[in-house]
Amino acid sequence: MQLLSGSRDIAEHFNESIDKEIRNLLLLYNEKKYDDAEILAISLSKRFPKEAFSWKILGAIANLRGKISDAFNFFQESSKLAPKDSNIFFNLGVIHKKLGRLEEAEESYKKAISIKPSHVSAYNNLGVIYKKLGRIIEAEQCYMQAISIDPNHFNAFYNLGIVQTKLGKIEESEKNYQQAILLNPNFLSAKYMLSSLTGDNQPSSAPKEYVEGLFNNFADHYENLMIEKLEFKVPGIIRKIILDNSESHLGSLIDLGCGTGLFGKEIQSFCDYLEGIDLSEKMLEIANKKNIYNQLIQVDILEHLKNASLNFNYYVASDVFIYIGDLSDLFKLIKSRNQSRGKLVFSVEDYEGKDFILRKSGRYAHSKKYIENLCQEFGYTLAHFEAKTARSDNDRPIHFGFYILDF
DSSP states (O other), X not given: OOOXXXXXXXXXXXXXXXXXXXXXXXXXXXXXXXXXXXXXXHHHHHHSTTOHHHHHHHHHHHHHTTOHHHHHHHHHHHHHHOTTOHHHHHHHHHHHHHTTOXXXXXXXXXXXXXXXXXXXXXXXXXXXXXXXXXXXXXHHHHHHHHHHHOTTOHHHHHHHHHHHHHTTOHHHHHHHHHHHHHHOTTOHHHHHHHHHHHOSSOOSBOOHHHHHHHHHHHGGGHHIIIIIISOOOHHHHHHHHHHHTSOSOOOEEEEETOTTSHHHHHHGGGOSEEEEEESOHHHHHHHHHTTOOSEEEEOOHHHHHHHSOOOOSEEEESSOGXXXXXXXXXXXXXXXXXXXXXXXXXXXXXXXXXXXXXXXXXXXXXXXHHHHHXXXXXXXXXXXXXXXEEEEETTEEEEEEEEEEEO
8 A cells, every 4th residue: 555654745635733643643554553543543534524644544454454345435535535646546456456346446547647647656556457457568568667767666677577478578578587686686586487588597396475476466356367368177177087087975185276266166065075275365365255165274385295284085286286396395295294095186287398397487387207207206106197278378278287196
């Protein structure tokens, strides 16, 4: 959330009679004393209902507490009272995005820019919206504009790198990732995406911050994007191969990287116990609303396999290993720590080379030979394999390998 931050701004926006209380309200908010700030903001909104700042603070606090509809109402009220405040419309854009209203978010960010043409964050966020809407050239233009306003905006360089990869501008994309890293040397997501383009220093898996950020950012429209636009079929295919190669009663199953519950919904009725784990808080919030799982846990997969008590009949990873290149630790942990015999069922993007590769898309692909070598090394039996096209990317079919391994 972006709020007024300086005494000069406050003096320009507020009646002197409540200036002291407004300053105190901003101080409480900046010191993260949200309960006290909320009490004061409610009091101010009742005594001075036409002062926008108290409504804006209430919106920011509601957003922090996950009360997104309340946040929208507060910011909407403040926008009526302060129609020239660019940050109010910026915040409305943030809220619209969280509610999945991408077109409304677009209009709010454009309104913020019309009020303040140098609003760099509005340009960056508008680029994010255009990317989600598939308007890649417009997204590129927004990121370029953000950089022209603030040449130190490393997120804009990173976002520009992503869309330029989609546009086939690989050299430009590399340069923008490099600039993002120069500005923020600890920017692991930029390093990861740069390595996907150059092939240099490729990591064994995607950084946690990359995966978590990626899915938190598009959780609200993940299912629409995957199913309607990318023709995503992986969960249904995995369900079919499990049921075709097993008895109808599956026992206990853990859904590794469960996301919003697309696979869980497919398999729930065949399980005695269904557990889901995922890194993304926002994806888990959506899954939780579906009442599919007996338990949902926000945790890294390998961390969970190392530390949790494991006794599952099925381990399923539906379109998850695209973010894990080296699968040896995962294979080893499941085989050594599960308390009984079981099955590992998963999909991978198919690769005809040796072992695995990090592609320009930022996703790993694995060869069948690599999976067979892991089976031999860790004592799995390849019970079933089939190759299918299960999604598209930039209108190109993506080929997958689907596996059932016994252990």
